[in-house]
Amino acid sequence: QDEPNNISTTVGSAQRCVPYQEPFSPELLELPRIHRLKSYHVPCQTNLDLRCFLDESYMCL
Incomplete structure (x- = not known):
């Protein structure tokens, strides 16, 4: 059985997801x-x- 992998990252303000209103x-x-x-x-x-x-329910990538 494989051991789980942990992935971490830092998200800066330039990488943020904007609200759908923008x-x-x-x-x-x-x-x-x-x-x-x-x-x-x-x-x-x-x-x-x-x-x-x-938006309130979805993220568009």
């Missing part, structure tokens, strides 16, 4: 979350510096 337009933020989810790929395609963002 990469989305005000119009998109007004939509219900289920409709916003359909557009979660757009910020990553239009902003190549965006590493990740998160």
